[in-house]
Amino acid sequence: MQNPENSAPLLEVENLSVEFHTDGGVVHAVSGVDITLAPGEVRGLVGESGSGKSVTSLAVLGLLGTRRARITSGRILFRGTDLLRIPERELRGLRGSHIGMVSQNALSALDPSFPIGAQLVEVIRRHQGVDRAAARKLALESLELVRLPDAPRRLRAYPHELSGGQRQRVVIALALACRPELLLADEPTTALDATVQKQILDLLLRLNDELGTAVLLVTHDFGVVSHVCDSVTVMRRGKVLEQGVAKDVLRDPQHPYTQALVKAVPRLHLSESERAVPRQQRRLHEFSEVMASVGEAS
Amino acid sequence: MSALTRLRPIAGRLASTVLVLLGVSLIVFLLLQLVPGDPARTILGAGATQESVAAVRAELGLDKPLPVQFLEYLQGLVTGDLGRSLTVNQDVATMLLPRFENTLILTGAALLLCLVVGIPLGILAARFQYGLFDRVAMFVTLAGASVPVYWFGLVLIGVFALSLDLLPTSGMYNTRNPGGFPDMLEHLVLPAVAAALVPLAVIARMTRSVFVDVLQQDYIRTLRASGLSETAILWRHGLRNALPPIVNVVGLQIGYLLGGVIFVEVVFGWPGLGQQLYTSITQRDLPVVQAGTLFVALAFVLVNLVADLAVGVLDPRSRRGGKR
Amino acid sequence: MSSTQAAQRTTLSRVPRQRGSRSPGRPSRFRLGVRAFCRDKVAVGALVVLVLVALASVFAPLLAPHSPTAGDSTMRLEGIGTPGHPLGLDGQGRDVLSRLLYGGRYSLLVAVVPVLVVFPIALATGMVAGYARGRTGEVIMRVLDVLFAFPLVLLAIALAAVLGAGLGNVMLAIGITLVPYMARVAYTTTVQEVGKDYVEAARASGAPTRDVLLRELLPNVVSGLLVYATTLAGLMIVVAAGLSFLGVGIIPPTPDWGIMTSDGASVLLEGKYHVATIPGLLILVVALSFNLIGDGLRDALDPRKQTS
Numbered sequence: 001m002q003n004p005e006n007s008a009p010l011l012e013v014e015n016l017s018v019e020f021h022t023d024g025g026v027v028h029a030v031s032g033v034d035i036t037l038a039p040g041e042v043r044g045l046v047g048e049s050g051s052g053k054s055v056t057s058l059a060v061l062g063l064l065g066t067r068r069a070r071i072t073s074g075r076i077l078f079r080g081t082d083l084l085r086i087p088e089r090e091l092r093g094l095r096g097s098h099i100g101m102v103s104q105n106a107l108s109a110l111d112p113s114f115p116i117g118a119q120l121v122e123v124i125r126r127h128q129g130v131d132r133a134a135a136r137k138l139a140l141e142s143l144e145l146v147r148l149p150d151a152p153r154r155l156r157a158y159p160h161e162l163s164g165g166q167r168q169r170v171v172i173a174l175a176l177a178c179r180p181e182l183l184l185a186d187e188p189t190t191a192l193d194a195t196v197q198k199q200i201l202d203l204l205l206r207l208n209d210e211l212g213t214a215v216l217l218v219t220h221d222f223g224v225v226s227h228v229c230d231s232v233t234v235m236r237r238g239k240v241l242e243q244g245v246a247k248d249v250l251r252d253p254q255h256p257y258t259q260a261l262v263k264a265v266p267r268l269h270l271s272e273s274e275r276a277v278p279r280q281q282r283r284l285h286e287f288s289e290v291m292a293s294v295g296e297a298s
Numbered sequence: 299m300s301a302l303t304r305l306r307p308i309a310g311r312l313a314s315t316v317l318v319l320l321g322v323s324l325i326v327f328l329l330l331q332l333v334p335g336d337p338a339r340t341i342l343g344a345g346a347t348q349e350s351v352a353a354v355r356a357e358l359g360l361d362k363p364l365p366v367q368f369l370e371y372l373q374g375l376v377t378g379d380l381g382r383s384l385t386v387n388q389d390v391a392t393m394l395l396p397r398f399e400n401t402l403i404l405t406g407a408a409l410l411l412c413l414v415v416g417i418p419l420g421i422l423a424a425r426f427q428y429g430l431f432d433r434v435a436m437f438v439t440l441a442g443a444s445v446p447v448y449w450f451g452l453v454l455i456g457v458f459a460l461s462l463d464l465l466p467t468s469g470m471y472n473t474r475n476p477g478g479f480p481d482m483l484e485h486l487v488l489p490a491v492a493a494a495l496v497p498l499a500v501i502a503r504m505t506r507s508v509f510v511d512v513l514q515q516d517y518i519r520t521l522r523a524s525g526l527s528e529t530a531i532l533w534r535h536g537l538r539n540a541l542p543p544i545v546n547v548v549g550l551q552i553g554y555l556l557g558g559v560i561f562v563e564v565v566f567g568w569p570g571l572g573q574q575l576y577t578s579i580t581q582r583d584l585p586v587v588q589a590g591t592l593f594v595a596l597a598f599v600l601v602n603l604v605a606d607l608a609v610g611v612l613d614p615r616s617r618r619g620g621k622r
Numbered sequence: 623m624s625s626t627q628a629a630q631r632t633t634l635s636r637v638p639r640q641r642g643s644r645s646p647g648r649p650s651r652f653r654l655g656v657r658a659f660c661r662d663k664v665a666v667g668a669l670v671v672l673v674l675v676a677l678a679s680v681f682a683p684l685l686a687p688h689s690p691t692a693g694d695s696t697m698r699l700e701g702i703g704t705p706g707h708p709l710g711l712d713g714q715g716r717d718v719l720s721r722l723l724y725g726g727r728y729s730l731l732v733a734v735v736p737v738l739v740v741f742p743i744a745l746a747t748g749m750v751a752g753y754a755r756g757r758t759g760e761v762i763m764r765v766l767d768v769l770f771a772f773p774l775v776l777l778a779i780a781l782a783a784v785l786g787a788g789l790g791n792v793m794l795a796i797g798i799t800l801v802p803y804m805a806r807v808a809y810t811t812t813v814q815e816v817g818k819d820y821v822e823a824a825r826a827s828g829a830p831t832r833d834v835l836l837r838e839l840l841p842n843v844v845s846g847l848l849v850y851a852t853t854l855a856g857l858m859i860v861v862a863a864g865l866s867f868l869g870v871g872i873i874p875p876t877p878d879w880g881i882m883t884s885d886g887a888s889v890l891l892e893g894k895y896h897v898a899t900i901p902g903l904l905i906l907v908v909a910l911s912f913n914l915i916g917d918g919l920r921d922a923l924d925p926r927k928q929t930s
Contacts, residue, residue, distance in 0.1 A: 061523055067428070096525035103523070108516040113538045113614055123524040158614045174524060314764075321768030332784050440917070444909035446860045448867050449883055449902025456895045467891070557775030561864060565887065576868060579783045591772075591780050599771045 008080070010182055010214050011037040011060070016074035018055050018064065018238075029055045031238040033074070035216075039181065042208050042215045044229035044246065046222060046261065052238040053218045057184045060216075061101055062091050078182070097127040100175030100213075104187035106168035110159035116170050117155030120177055127178045142173040145210075146203060165196035172203065179211060186218045201228050223265045226250055234258045308607065315603050322595045323375060327368050330588050375592070381585035385578075390589045394571060398593055400470060401570035403482075404562065405555055407490035408497070412551065416498040417544065420505025425532055427510055435502070442499035447558045451492040451565035458488060468567035489566040493559055497551040504547040508540045515539075542609045549605030553598045655845070658922035665918020668911040675908055679726030686720035690877045699894045712882070712897045713889045722901060725877035728789065729905070732871070732878075733858035736797035737851050740804055747801075748808020749843055753816060763809060766802040774799060778861055782870040792871050796858055803854065804847065811846040815839055845923040849916055856912025863905050879905050 018030040030052040037043050045053045058064050060076055060083060076083040078099065083091060095101075103109055111119055120139035121132065130138070136155070143151040146169040159167055168188060175183055185204065189197040205228055208215055217229060225232050225246055233243040234255065241255045253259045355361050362370075374380060380390040419439075423432040459467040465488055466472065471481050512518070513536060521531050560572030567573070571590055578586035659665060678685060687706065693715035701710045709718040751759040769777065781795035815821060816839070824838045865871035866880025874881055879901040886898020 063519060063522060092525045092527060094525070095523055101520075101523035103516065103520060105516040109520045111517045111521065111535050111539065113612075114535070122530075123526070126524075126526060126530075160615050171520065174520070314767075317764075318768055318771050321765075322771045325768060325772075326780075329780060329784050440913055441906070441910055444856060444860070444906055444913050446863060446883070446902055446905045446909070448864060448887075449898070449905065452883070452887055452890060452898045452902070456890060456899070460890070460893070553773040554775070557773030557777075557779075560776070560779065561867070564868065575779075579779070580869060587780070587783065591776065594776055595772050598773055 007039060009036045009077075010039045010041075010079060011035070011216070012075075012077040013056065013060070014075045014077065016056065016059060016076065017072045018052070018059055019070045019072050020068050021070065022068065028238050029069075030059070033235070033238070033240050035233055035240070035243070037182070037214050037216060040208065040212045040214050042204075042217065042228055042230045044225040044232040045216060045218045045235065046220065046225055046232055047235035048220055050237065051235040053235050054186055056235070057101075057186050057216060057218050060184060061095055061099060062088075063101075093127070096123050096175070096180070097178040098180050099182045099184065100178075100180040102168075102172050102175045102183065102185045102188045104190045106164055106171055106188070106191050109171045110167060110174075112159050115156050115158055116162070117157075120155075120170075120174055123174060124177050138177065139173075142177045143170070145176065145207070146170070146173045148173065164192050165199060168192060168196075168200055169203065172200075172207070176207065176211070176213065179213075181212075181214060183207075183213050183215045184218075185215055187220070188217070189219075189224065197224075198227075204228060221265070222250070222262050226265070234261070307610070311603065311606060315599060318599055319596065320372075322599065323372060323592065324368065326588055326592050326595070327371055329591075330584050331364070333582070333584060380589040383578075383583055383586050385581050385583045385586075390585050393586065394574065394589055394593060397569060397571045397574050400568065401559055401563070401572060404486065404489055404493060404568055404570055405552070405559055407486050408493040408555055408559075409548075409552065411490055411494040412498040412501050412555075413548070415494075416501035417505050419502040420507075421509055421532060421537070423502070423506040424509030424513060425528075427513075432506070436506070439499040439502045442495050443503070445495055447492055447496060448561040448565055450495055451489070451562055454488045454492055455565070470569050485568075489562050489568050492565070493555060493562040496558065497555050500551055500554070501544075501547060505540070505544055508543045509536060512536050512540050542613045545605050545608050545612065549602045552601045556594050556598055655919075655922045659918055662918040662921060665915055665922075668914035668918070672908065672911045672915065675726060675904075675911075676730060678723055679730055682720075682723035682727060686717075686723045688717035688720045690716065690721040690724040691875045692716070699889060699892065699897070701894065702896050709900055710896045712885055713894075714885075716877075718882075718897065718900060721877040721882055722879070722904060725879045725882060725901065726904075728872055728876060728878040729859060729863055729880070730908070732789065732792050732796065732862040734855055736793050736800055737804075737855045737858060740797050740800045741847065741851055744801055744804030745808050745843065745847055747805045748810075748847075749812045749839065751805075752809045752812025753839070759809070763806070766805055769799075769802040770806075774803070774857075775861055775864065778865060779868065779870060782865050787870055787873045789872060789876075792862060792865055795865075796862060800854065800858070804851065807850045808843055808847050811843045812839060815842050845919075849920040849923065852912055852916035852919055856909040856916065859905055859909045859912065863901075 013033060013035040016030055016033045017028070020027040020029050033052070033056055035043070035045070035056070045056065047053045055064065055069075059071060060078075062083065064071075071084060074084070078094070083094070110116060117136065117139055120142060121135040124130065124135040124138050125132070128135070128138070139155060140151055143154060148154055148166060148169045154162070154166075154170075159170075162170065168191075172188070183204075188204070189200050192200065201224060204215060204217070207213055215228075217224070219225065229246045231244065232246045232249050234241045234249070234257070236257055242249065242253070242258055249258065250262060253262050352361075360367070378391055380394070382389050383393055386393065419435055423435045426432050455467050458465050466485050468485075470485050471477065472485075513532075518531060518535070521535055526535075559570065560575055562568065563570045563572035564576050571593060575587060575590040577583075578590065682690075694711070695715040697704070697707070697711050698713055698715040699711060700707060702708070704710055707717050707719065709722065712718055712721070747762065751762040753759075772780070778795055778799045781798055782792055785791040785795055821838055862871065863878065863880030863883065866878045867884045869884070871880055872878040882901035883898050883905075886895075886901070889897050
């Protein structure tokens with residue numbers, strides 16, 4: 001849900017360029033990318049693999065690793081602070097507390113040697129300096145927030161005892177444990193079954209609604225965009241091709257590449273009558289059509 | 299999982315361990331059958347008569363068929379009767395036990411060095427992978443792993459004991475005024491360092507390798523994204539996940555330690571099992587060699603059993619069944 | 623199954639293929655490996671060192687200034703740089719350099735020959751056990767497990783002690799000690815490879831077991847075992863010399879680096895370090911060279927690094 005006041009942007013990526021130095025030469029993963037995110041906005045970052053969308057998202061949190069990757073230009077302003085210029089310690093303070101991240105490998109994103117409760121508690125205590133009992137309470141709240149069934153018992157469970165969908169919920173809980181203003185979701189549903197995908201996306205929608213967390217959702221799937229996003233940025237080979245309000249871009253894509261991507265998702269086109277229906281309901285209705293058509297085909 | 303299902307694999311391991319120990323005893327027994335020469339003659343000397351040799355052989359039970367001898371031997375093992383030494387008038391068990399203790403002290407000290415130096419070395423090398431520290435450490439450890447332990451012991455003696463006169467050259471205690479614990483410690487330093495070098499190098503290399511793998515896992519990125527410090531990630535999460543394979547390697551390296559200790563004890567005159575083995579081999583005192591080899595093999599098998607069980611405990615995925 | 627499919631299956635398994643390559647026009651993995659190895663300067667350097675040492679030992683009669691066994695007791699324990707004896711003399715007045723050169727023959731032989739001989743034995747055992755899986759494989763490996771209960775060095779010492787001193791016996795002792803280790807590596811590599819897709823594909827295409835073993839599995843298992851064998855050879859140099867050090871190896875006065883170190887130990891207290899230090903240093907250098915070559919081989923044979 002977008003903040004109607006249109007206050008200062010939460011995240012501003014300005015002219016970001018990232019290079020990778022490989023044995024085969026220099027790869028320009030990201031070239032001159034501009035992205036803006038308002039508080040509470042859900043923006044999709046769409047492209048094929050190699051488009052630079054994941055790299056952009058990782059660059060925000062400084063998780064690119066320093067060996068091969070080099071940020072050659074640009075600023076990343078989070079609430080006015082340039083994340084590329086602050087010391088590592090400060091950045092670490094932001095990670096997990098003001099900016100959360102959910103990655104695509106739900107099955108392997110959690111430390112297999114520690115119970116999930118312990119992992120949540122560790123992050124909560126790291127950022128909020130509360131004692132263990134208070135942290136456990138907050139951890140439990142986070143698990144309930146993501147609607148993990150049987151949450152109190154699950155606190156003691158190990159990751160391998162949970163299913164893929166459950167693990168992804170825990171990862172989201174971990175990212176949101178300290179109620180960050182921004183959530184970076186990198187293909188959060190790619191590794192999951194189709195039915196579970198829908199559940200996770202609905203969860204993200206609800207969290208955006210309840211907590212007001214802005215979401216930068218990296219995905220290759222326009223179906224996901226239509227389900228969840230307010231706005232969308234299309235990337236290809238490191239450059240931004242077009243961006244704008246999601247429904248506008250979906251309805252009338254300008255760039256031929258975007259047109260091809262949109263066409264790739266079945267039955268995305270909005271009918272006249274549906275445009276009048278409030279956005280929330282419209283999205284769910286559309287997506288269920290998409291899911292139904294997918295179900296028929298398989 | 300019920301307690302019974304959890305115990306089953308452990309029982310299985312114990313059973314196979316017992317089998318292995320039986321096999322080990324068999325091999326040691328057979329080995330000694332291969333030795334040319336007659337133990338009876340060794341005892342009596344060259345000019346012995348046919349009758350006296352036969353008599354001694356009967357006394358030693360050497361005239362019985364092999365399988366019977368083996369069973370009697372096993373029986374002796376279980377009851378603690380390991381025979382008598384052919385050269386020293388003493389039963390083997392009384393001879394070897396105190397020496398085994400001394401060897402354990404030496405091996406323990408060396409193991410401590412290996413863990414305290416080797417593991418952090420490997421962790422830091424992995425942390426700064428491809429950096430200067432990593433490359434230097436890896437070269438040094440490769441060289442260290444190629445060092446002949448007996449030569450290294452001699453070098454240490456030459457440098458620290460003879461040239462610099464900092465530490466004693468040999469023995470476990472000062473022969474003229476035997477001191478207590480501090481005296482032993484002083485004598486322990488050089489032999490422990492000599493014994494520890496190669497296993498330390500191997501453990502450091504393996505630790506680095508395991509850590510490099512661990513640090514590339516997805517959950518490490520999740521932890522970083524959660525704002526945890528590199529120290530916490532490395533020493534809490536990294537170490538915990540790297541522990542099973544490291545424990546495995548340490549278990550195997552203890553075997554190398556036990557094997558190499560014979561050289562160290564000979565070079566440094568450390569009164570342990572290894573030195574006794576050496577003396578007994580040269581003197582063809584077979585019962586002692588037999589028992590000594592068995593001791594070491596036993597210790598090694600038990601250590602590996604403990605290591606295997608530890609790995610089973612440490613890795614949560616093997617402890618309880620899980621959905622994938 | 624239609625007749626065309628049956629015919630196709632036979633044709634597939636009868637198609638003659640070049641040694642080690644998958645499709646014509648692409649260089650074999652072996653050649654790619656050699657090229658990758660040559661790019662590794664450290665490994666090549668180590669190989670050069672090794673070859674030099676080996677050559678020096680082979681040509682010892684030509685290169686050695688003195689006899690390795692006859693000693694001049696008037697000059698005993700003279701140090702490095704003595705005219706005519708660049709590396710000094712030992713406790714019995716024998717020239718260290720000459721003993722080093724002749725000693726190299728035995729030290730290298732005793733370490734390398736057992737590895738070479740055991741290689742095919744271990745390869746066969748491991749591959750059969752690994753491919754057969756089930757009962758046969760388990761049983762074979764269990765039997766070897768018993769040998770694993772002994773620390774390697776201890777087993778070698780025990781065997782050498784039992785068999786007696788002498789070149790042949792030492793090689794036999796070391797050879798026997800090596801079998802379980804090399805067989806196990808061959809076994810685990812085979813088991814790993816059998817689980818991979820290309821083996822499944824070969825079997826599905828109807829190729830007979832023998833072909834699957836030889837054409838598909840063998841090259842991969844060999845490369846893994848080769849790397850291990852090289853490192854093991856380095857270790858065996860140290861172990862074999864160690865056996866001589868303890869007196870259960872080569873029979874004196876035949877020179878061997880281990881015995882030389884042992885001789886040096888006895889004169890250490892007289893303040894003469896060179897007798898012990900030099901041969902041990904050489905053992906270290908040769909062992910290190912083997913290890914570096916082994917590392918280089920492992921990197922070179924890593925399929926991910928091979929770009930044609």
